[in-house]
Amino acid sequence: MVSKTSSHPSEPIGNRPTSKLSRFWSYARHDLSVYWLTLRVQLRAAAMLRGAFITQVLGMILNNICFLGSWLFFFYHFGTVNGWSGTDFIGMMGMNALVFGLVFMFVVGLMDIPRHVDTGSLDSFLTKPNSVLSNLASSNVDVTTFGDLVFGVSLVTWYAVHIDASIGAILLFLIAMASACVVFFCFAALLPNILAFYVFDSEKLSRYAGILFLDAGLYPSGVLSGALRTILLVAVPSLLFAATPIDVIRGLHWEWVGLGALVAAFWLAFTLWLFKRALRKYESANLIGAR
Amino acid sequence: MTASEAITKSRLHAYWKVMMMSAREDRANPLRIAGSVGLGVVRMILIAAIYKVAYELTHTTALPYENAIWSMGLYFAFIVGLSVRNVFRLIEKDVKDGNVEVSLIKPLDWRAVKICQQIGKNLLEFSVLVVAFFATLAIVVGFPDISHFSPVFIGGYLLIMLLAILSASAMFLMVGLTAFWLNDSQSVYRIVDRTIMVFGGSFVPIALLPGAVQDVLRYSPVGVYGASTQLFNPGLVKYLIPTLIASAAWSVVLLFFCQLVWRRAERRIEVNGG
Numbered sequence: 001m002v003s004k005t006s007s008h009p010s011e012p013i014g015n016r017p018t019s020k021l022s023r024f025w026s027y028a029r030h031d032l033s034v035y036w037l038t039l040r041v042q043l044r045a046a047a048m049l050r051g052a053f054i055t056q057v058l059g060m061i062l063n064n065i066c067f068l069g070s071w072l073f074f075f076y077h078f079g080t081v082n083g084w085s086g087t088d089f090i091g092m093m094g095m096n097a098l099v100f101g102l103v104f105m106f107v108v109g110l111m112d113i114p115r116h117v118d119t120g121s122l123d124s125f126l127t128k129p130n131s132v133l134s135n136l137a138s139s140n141v142d143v144t145t146f147g148d149l150v151f152g153v154s155l156v157t158w159y160a161v162h163i164d165a166s167i168g169a170i171l172l173f174l175i176a177m178a179s180a181c182v183v184f185f186c187f188a189a190l191l192p193n194i195l196a197f198y199v200f201d202s203e204k205l206s207r208y209a210g211i212l213f214l215d216a217g218l219y220p221s222g223v224l225s226g227a228l229r230t231i232l233l234v235a236v237p238s239l240l241f242a243a244t245p246i247d248v249i250r251g252l253h254w255e256w257v258g259l260g261a262l263v264a265a266f267w268l269a270f271t272l273w274l275f276k277r278a279l280r281k282y283e284s285a286n287l288i289g290a291r
Numbered sequence: 292m293t294a295s296e297a298i299t300k301s302r303l304h305a306y307w308k309v310m311m312m313s314a315r316e317d318r319a320n321p322l323r324i325a326g327s328v329g330l331g332v333v334r335m336i337l338i339a340a341i342y343k344v345a346y347e348l349t350h351t352t353a354l355p356y357e358n359a360i361w362s363m364g365l366y367f368a369f370i371v372g373l374s375v376r377n378v379f380r381l382i383e384k385d386v387k388d389g390n391v392e393v394s395l396i397k398p399l400d401w402r403a404v405k406i407c408q409q410i411g412k413n414l415l416e417f418s419v420l421v422v423a424f425f426a427t428l429a430i431v432v433g434f435p436d437i438s439h440f441s442p443v444f445i446g447g448y449l450l451i452m453l454l455a456i457l458s459a460s461a462m463f464l465m466v467g468l469t470a471f472w473l474n475d476s477q478s479v480y481r482i483v484d485r486t487i488m489v490f491g492g493s494f495v496p497i498a499l500l501p502g503a504v505q506d507v508l509r510y511s512p513v514g515v516y517g518a519s520t521q522l523f524n525p526g527l528v529k530y531l532i533p534t535l536i537a538s539a540a541w542s543v544v545l546l547f548f549c550q551l552v553w554r555r556a557e558r559r560i561e562v563n564g565g
Contacts, residue, residue, distance in 0.1 A: 049474060049475070051473065051474075052473060052474050052475045052478075055473060055475075055478040055479075056475065056477065056478045058478070059477070059478025059479070059481045059482060060478075060481065062481065062482050062485065063481040063482070063485045066482075066485030066486060066488060066489045067485065067488070067489075069489045070488055070489040070493060070494045070495060071494055071495070073489075073494075073495040073499070073500055073501075073504075074345070074494060074495045074499075076501065077351065077353070077495065077499045077500075078345040078348075078349045078351065079349060081344060081345045081348055081349070082344055082348065144477075144478075199322060199323075200320075201320050201323060202323070202326075204323055204326075204327060205322070205323050205326040205327060208326060208327045208330040208331075209326075209330065211330070212330045212333055212334060215334055215337070216337055219337060219338065219341055219494070220341060221337065221341060223341060223344050223345070224340055224341065224344065225344075228337075228340055
């Protein structure tokens with residue numbers, strides 16, 4: 001049930017808050033409460049198949065270990081490359097899994113946007129009296145993200161202890177992680193799926209675009225320098241969600257934290273603006289169905 | 292032509308038709324193909340850039356830089372692009388939707404149809420990917436050293452590729468069939484697929500793996516699939532015959548186990564009617 005304290009947008013106009021700011025907060029509170037309730041229902045449904053739930057979580061942890069293993073062979077062969085060793089790569093993979101798990105645990109429903117747009121099932125999201133984005137985000141859960149989260153937290157903790165990180169570095173790291181989550185949300189979750197409003201049958205294309213962004217962060221791209229590094233920091237900021245936080249924790253690079261926050265703020269504003277604009281292009285399919 | 296020969300020929304023709312019909316799905320959306328191929332190319336450029344830094348700083352001689360990148364290109368074109376592995380998705384979908392019982396009454400083998408559908412679906416994308424990778428890698432990293440190429444080597448390699456498709460099909464059919472017990476075979480798929488990714492030459496060519504790992508891989512089912520990415524590894528010349536024998540042996544073993552799992556799975560099929 002929706003909290004009684006939140007002002008429902010469908011309430012009589014007389015009962016709604018009058019000032020712009022309080023209206024914004026009341027809508028945000030209402031949207032968040034609905035979002036949270038929907039997500040909890042989805043989680044309960046996913047956890048019902050206990051066997052599948054556990055195997056999926058463990059499967060994802062194993063999957064990540066395999067990915068880590070494949071690149072560790074790279075460092076085994078080449079040793080330290082441009083200041084990056086196998087240990088740093090372990091930390092980077094942990095960071096990557098942590099951000100992936102954190103973001104997709106809460107917004108994996110956005111990955112279904114192409115299917116909703118192509119089949120016309122987006123109609124049912126548009127008719128609800130709360131934010132389309134939060135509605136879509138909570139429409140699905142992926143239990144494997146728990147595996148990512150566990151894996152990520154374990155590796156990052158191990159790395160921080162291993163390099164004997166200071167409190168200041170950890171604090172800066174946490175800020176860098178927040179920027180990383182925002183950048184990841186924009187580039188892996190929302191931007192590729194907005195394509196669905198412009199290109200028919202774009203599910204695979206969106207997936208590839210997301211994977212490419214993810215790949216660039218998963219590879220030891222921290223070893224890169226020059227133009228490619230600049231591109232990966234600003235235009236397709238993959239480095240921001242994996243390599244940069246590791247650079248921050250091992251060297252207190254506050255300037256990277258500042259750049260990360262700026263880039264994240266820009267891309268978040270742009271992504272949300274584009275989503276709003278793209279949504280206008282959607283044409284209803286007159287789909288009839290029960291939800 | 293005898294009656295059995297005629298039946299076999301018509302069946303093969305039917306499987307071919309299934310493959311070509313699936314290939315039409317790809318043709319209907321050229322933008323999607325262009326997009327995924329473009330992204331594949333960018334991915335290769337990124338890997339090539341990372342390896343360039345590593346090669347420049349360490350001066351490794353185990354495998355020429357060009358050959359290393361072309362080997363990984365082959366992995367992404369053949370294993371990722373052709374995606375025989377994704378046959379598990381088609382199997383899993385049919386199991387979940389309850390379409391298996393409907394498919395079983397048809398005159399064509401359900402599993403073979405799924406393999407044909409999977410290969411057909413990615414055939415065009417695979418072909419475009421091969422051309423795009425060839426052009427990109429030729430420009431970005433240059434041509435690989437192919438001094439080890441000979442008619443026998445090429446013939447043996449093509450046979451390894453065919454056996455790799457066969458063993459991968461059997462392997463991933465088994466993965467898909469686990470949906471009969473687990474409901475969701477994604478986790479099993481991940482384990483098998485990622486093991487292939489680590490040891491199949493995705494991010495680190497097999498020739499750059501530690502010697503002991505290479506020795507074990509050569510005779511394992513994972514290595515058999517990965518051997519299909521070793522065209523540009525001069526070291527394969529020395530092990531061509533053992534690799535071929537291992538590929539043939541694992542194909543037989545995996546097909547046998549696939550049949551065994553299928554027999555068990557068949558017992559769990561329930562006809563819903565309606």
